[in-house]
Amino acid sequence: MSLPAPGSPVWTRLASGGLSRLQTNHLGTQMLIKRLELSSTPPAAKAGEIYNYFAKWERTLANEVAQLARL
Template sequence: MSLPASNSPVWGRLASGGLSRIQTSHLGTQMLIKRLELSKDPPATKATEIYSYFQKWERSLANEVAQLARL
């Protein structure tokens, strides 16, 4: 499965609370989720950061990328 485009609505849904629905054992992803849950940044900023993170680590996050289609 490939990563959705940067303008996909999935990134906005993740930034607006959807990250907590991702099941992951990847420590870096767990840390990102916790940090963004506590962040006061606007959702658009969070969405950009989430997309950049997934783009960088796409090969290591196959399970998490597969879950994106269900969010």
């Protein structure tokens, strides 16, 4: 499964609280989720950061990428 496009609404949904529903055992992803939950950064900036993270680590995040369509 490939990543949704950078302009896909899934990234905004994740940035607006959807990350808490993502099930992951990947430590780096858990740290990203916690940091973004505590951040006061605007959702648009968070969405871009989430997309960039997933684009960089797509090969190791197959389970998480598969969940994106359901979130």
